[in-house]
Amino acid sequence: MAITQWWPKVNGSSLRADFIAGLTGAILVLPQGVAFAMIAGLPPEYGLYAAMVIPLITAVLGSSLHMISGPTTPMAIVVYAAISQLAAPTTAEYITLALTLTLLVGCIQLLIGLTRMGSVLNFVSHTVIIGFTAGAALLIITKQLKGIFALPVPKGTGFIDTWIFVGSKIAETNWAVFAVAMVTIVVAVIFKMISRKLPFMLIAIVAGSLFAHWIGGASRGITYLGEIKGQLPPLSLPDLSPKTLATLAPGAFAIALLGLIEAISIARSIANKSGQLIDPNQECIGQGASNLLGSYVSCYASSGSFSRSGVNHTAGAETPLSGVFASLLLTGILFLVAPWTTLLPMPVMAGLIVLVGYNLIDWHSIKVLWKASTRETIVLIVTFLATLFMDLQYAIYIGVIFSLLFYLEQTAQPNLITVAPDHSAENRTFINVQNKPLDQCPQLKLTRLDGALYFGSVAHITEQLMELRNSGVKSVLIIGNSIQLIDLAGMEMLVREAEYWRDNGGGLYFSGLRRKARHYFEQAGFMEIIGEDHFFVSKRDAISYIYDKHIDPEVCRTCEVRIFRECG
Secondary structure, three states, rough: OOOOHHHOOOOHHHHHHHHHHHHHHHHHHHHHHHHHHOOOHOOHHHHHHHHHHHHHHHHOOOOOOOOOOOHHHHHHHHHHHHHHHOOOOOOHHHHHHHHHHHHHHHHHHHHHHHHHOOOHHHHHHHHHHHHHHHHHHHHHHHHHHHHHOOOOOOOOOHHHHHHHHHOOOHHHHHHHHHHHHHHHHHHHHHHHHOOOOOOOHHHHHHHHHHHHHHHOOHHOOOOOOOOOOOOOOOOOOOOOHHEEEEHHHHHHHHHHHHHHHHHHHHHHHHHHOOOOOOHHHHHHHHHHHHHHHOOOOOOOOOEEEHHHHHHHHHOOOOOOHHHHHHHHHHHHHHHHHHHHHHHHHHHHHHHHHHHHHHHHOOHHHHHHHHHHHHHHHHHOOOHHHHHHHHOOOHHHHHHHHHHHHHHHHHHHOOOOEEEEEOOOOOOHHHEOOOOOOOOOOOOOOEEEEEEEEEOOOOHHHHHHHHHHHHHOOOEEEOOOOOEEEEEEHHHHHHHHHHHHHHHHHOOEEEEEOOOHHHHHHHHHHHHHHHHHHHHEEEHHHHHHHHHHHHHOOHHHHHOOOOOOOHHO
């Protein structure tokens, strides 16, 4: 839903609702933007630049009425992982690499949208995002242990080694720094419990800063953030050298994939509440364009934000203008608060980031997955562990691969369900014989194929048809109105089966094929090979034809089931 579709809905009432929602969003994103930029290894103002620019572009080109895009924790941590080994965080070289990475991410996302490949993302389980985000949350918390305990954790220390180091040096903690961080966390949790509508992060920042000043501030070893530049996002120039682009490309693809999965998942989640339809391709275009253009105005890779999008919808936003208002209001707020950031203690930011990390873990979904699905739980655990112990871009790939493997495993085993007419039901409805024991014809087997008939499922379907061969029936009718997909391998298998049944005095017949599947048979010439008289619109017509052609009257004379009308 680009601007041409939602703009006609703008009126006085929607403007008031969007302005209020935008003001709420601006207050919420101010501390988040600073925290996320620090997680990404960038100066704090870069998170605010992204929060100013990205929502403006996605409002014009995106598909969701309520999703707010901008800096997010998962994107921040993968940006840091992708370039922290190439340059020192916060340096000019690091910033240039981050902007170049953002440009590549935008190009990849835009290409996916323009080539109409966005729907492919539907096949990636949201469990991948849940597992990745939980792992990223633990990494974020681990990284902040240095700031909370004021311990000299060596640079580049891994996940487990960091916890071991902190545990071994816990006696050397600066307890003043630790107290400031804890006060910040406790205040934020209390005010969030009182009401989620309160700007609990801002309240916690003020409370932590006042506490740090009260106990002595710098004299107790507490360091401060420093002044954030109160300015509009400056123009920037990514590094377009072939060497840099080639170095960043693998990480860019993983980040682009993560960003799109995250954005589309959030957009659909909110759309389920608002009743809006989401166009995944348009969303890819909006996300891609925002990152591509944002890289030239000092923005790092961004995506949809679940927390800000949820608040935006709850606050009553009606159109994407709420995101525009949030961006403009944030700009004004930044000019007011920029001089005061010199009073912001670093332990406050460390506590805030720990809280952000903890809130990333979707405990409810993890609990549901654990109880409901073994396959999804495996995807969750594999992605979570890969996030902790591997490069983050590879963790995303591994999660996606496992998710697709389980999906292919499920689609590769479609059911060939035996059905029969229920004489006790009106119109003699055909039902699954496993649900209700029904008499079956000893010469003609009625089956319904539920699922896709493609290269991955050919072997499984062949096995089930071989079981029917051994059962002694002469003919098989496949009711195909539930066949979702058919490819060349599937059709070639059906041709072989049709030849077998014909050579053994019976036949393989089809009824109710969807128009797309029937057209595929016709265009490929397989309908002519199998025989056009083997394809029927309705199963009633098919049964009548098969009865006249293949049913042995001698067998019928001694048969007692007589399930078809033709049986007399």
